[in-house]
Amino acid sequence: MAIACITTARKDHKRSIFNILLMEKNLKQCAGIDCSKDELVVSFGVLTEELSTELKATRCFTNNLKGFSSLLAWAEKLSTKDSEVLFVLEATGVYHEALSVFLIDHGKSVSIVLPNRASAFQKTLVCKTITDKTASENLCIMGLQRKLDLWQKPDEVFTLLRSLSRERNQLIKERTQITNQLHAGQHSVFTSEAILQRARQRLQLIQEQIKQIEQQIKEVVQSSSALKVKVTKLCTIKGIAWSTAVSIIAETQGFTLIKNRKQLASYAGLDVLEHSSGTSVKKTAHLSRRGNKHLRKSMYMPSLTAIVYNASMKELYLRLLSKHGIKMKALAAVQRKLLLLVYTLWKSGQDYDPLYENNKTSKLLEQPEKTALNELAL
Numbered sequence: 001m002a003i004a005c006i007t008t009a010r011k012d013h014k015r016s017i018f019n020i021l022l023m024e025k026n027l028k029q030c031a032g033i034d035c036s037k038d039e040l041v042v043s044f045g046v047l048t049e050e051l052s053t054e055l056k057a058t059r060c061f062t063n064n065l066k067g068f069s070s071l072l073a074w075a076e077k078l079s080t081k082d083s084e085v086l087f088v089l090e091a092t093g094v095y096h097e098a099l100s101v102f103l104i105d106h107g108k109s110v111s112i113v114l115p116n117r118a119s120a121f122q123k124t125l126v127c128k129t130i131t132d133k134t135a136s137e138n139l140c141i142m143g144l145q146r147k148l149d150l151w152q153k154p155d156e157v158f159t160l161l162r163s164l165s166r167e168r169n170q171l172i173k174e175r176t177q178i179t180n181q182l183h184a185g186q187h188s189v190f191t192s193e194a195i196l197q198r199a200r201q202r203l204q205l206i207q208e209q210i211k212q213i214e215q216q217i218k219e220v221v222q223s224s225s226a227l228k229v230k231v232t233k234l235c236t237i238k239g240i241a242w243s244t245a246v247s248i249i250a251e252t253q254g255f256t257l258i259k260n261r262k263q264l265a266s267y268a269g270l271d272v273l274e275h276s277s278g279t280s281v282k283k284t285a286h287l288s289r290r291g292n293k294h295l296r297k298s299m300y301m302p303s304l305t306a307i308v309y310n311a312s313m314k315e316l317y318l319r320l321l322s323k324h325g326i327k328m329k330a331l332a333a334v335q336r337k338l339l340l341l342v343y344t345l346w347k348s349g350q351d352y353d354p355l356y357e358n359n360k361t362s363k364l365l366e367q368p369e370k371t372a373l374n375e376l377a378l
Contacts, residue, residue, distance in 0.1 A: 025049055026082040031075050032139030033089045034132045035096040038063055042071055043136040044078045047144040055140065058133055063095060068102045084109055088143035090118050090135070104153045111148035113139065116290070121146070154253045157227065161220055161250035166294060168213045168243070171206050178203045217246055234342055236352040239306030239313065247298040248342055255347065261340050268295045270336040287332055299335040306334055311354065313337065 028047040033040055040063050045055040056078055061067035079085045086109045089096045096112065103110045122130075122138045142148070182199050185191040222228055227249075234245040249255070258264045265271045269291030275283040289296070306313035313334050320330035345352060 026080055027051075028144050029079050029083050029085045030140050030143035031071075031085055031087050032136045032141070032143060033071075033087060033096075033099065034136040034139065035063065035089060035092050035099065036132070037095055039132070040067060040071060040099065041132040041136045042074075043133070043140040044075060045137075045140040045144055053141050053144045055137055058136065063099070065102070068099055071099075072103075072106060072108075086111060086143050086148070088113060088139045088148065090115055090139060100151060101153060104151070110151045111143065112151045113142065113148065118142065149257075152256065154256070157220060157224060158250055158253045158256075161217065161246055162253075164213055164217050164220070165243075165247045165250045168210060168217070169247075169294070169297070171210050171213070175203060175206045175210070178206070214243075217243075221246065230346060230349070233345060233349075233351055237338070237341060237345070238310040238354070239302040239338060240342060241302065241305075244298055244302050245342070248295065248339070249346070251292055251295040251298070252343075255343055258343065261343060264340065264343050265336055267291045268299070268336075268339055269293070270296065270299075270332060270339065295339075296335070299339055300331075302338055303331050303334040306338055307331070 025048075026046040027049060030045055030047075032043045032045070034042075040061040041058070042061060043055055043058045045053055047053055059074060061071045061074075075085055075087075087103050088111050089100060091112050091114055100110050100112060118135075118139060121142045122135075125138060125141065127134055127138065178199055182196060182203065185196050185199065221231055231242065231245050231249070234240055234248075235242050240248075252258060252264070252267070255264070258267065262271070266288070269287065269289040271288050271291075272285050273288045274285045275281065303313070307317040308314065316337060317330045317334050320333055321327060324330075341352075
């Protein structure tokens with residue numbers, strides 16, 4: 001009787017091991033989250049060893065701390081220990097920020113997808129219906145099938161500087177509008193003095209607020225000695241003022257997620273798009289302007305200053321202007337070069353050398369003639 005029990009136990013043990021070996025492992029696990037003001041629609045799916053995507057479940061949660069905790073517990077129940085769960089969110093205004101920070105603080109992997117990229121991926125799928133549920137499912141499938149960059153929690157200093165910088169720029173825009181209204185009212189016959197007086201009061205209030213914001217920005221920068229040194233070095237570039245340097249590092253989060261110069265140009269919308277096919281389609285190359293509009297706007301006035309006082313930028317501007325005669329196109333090239341220069345100095349920690357381009361050319365000319373010509377051609 002005892003021998004029969006032992007034999008049966010051994011058979012059950014072997015059968016359980018065999019069943020475990022036959023079980024499919026999940027290569028990837030993902031939760032796609034569609035965020036709105038009050039609700040989170042979450043779809044959970046896996047990528048099997050057969051490289052097939054399977055959607056396991058979909059559920060709604062409230063967009064608050066209680067809902068975040070419930071979402072995390074729900075995802076842990078559905079997940080296995082084969083792989084880590086990736087949470088994919090779409091950047092919808094500010095409604096995704098609280099959940100993103102909550103997940104990062106709990107040690108989870110988070111990827112934030114831009115709306116245009118999510119929309120482009122959705123067009124590759126068979127699903128034509130657009131609802132919160134299908135949006136979360138598409139984000140889940142995207143996380144399973146694509147290799148997405150992981151999101152990192154931004155530094156609070158850079159986040160604060162970005163908010164202050166954008167507020168300052170908005171007030172400057174309002175100040176310009178009110179100044180123009182005052183100018184028009186002062187030269188109009190039908191304008192009331194009371195209207196002009198209220199406009200002057202608004203203008204005075206805005207100017208005071210701009211001074212307060214600039215003072216707060218200075219205090220934030222000076223609170224970090226390393227940040228203060230780097231900003232000071234960036235201001236040695238002719239064309240880059242103190243406010244411009246702060247705007248650049250604020251909009252790029254101190255270049256934390258920027259991996260190379262090409263990515264930075266694309267993020268700013270200063271990359272060139274080409275569209276050609278065979279001999280019938282050949283459109284003129286142009287700037288994408290699909291990046292950070294605040295960063296691109298902050299580079300406009302510095303480029304105008306640089307083409308006057310910065311020798312290398314002026315040479316670039318005149319060379320391109322003589323080539324095609326389009327001022328804005330040449331000015332955009334100066335903006336791109338200035339931005340990449342700021343990125344290089346920030347990463348290297350070096351001081352700005354206005355004679356760097358001349359020294360570089362001289363070193364190339366000192367090389368053997370064939371090598372120097374090849375380098376200059378690049």
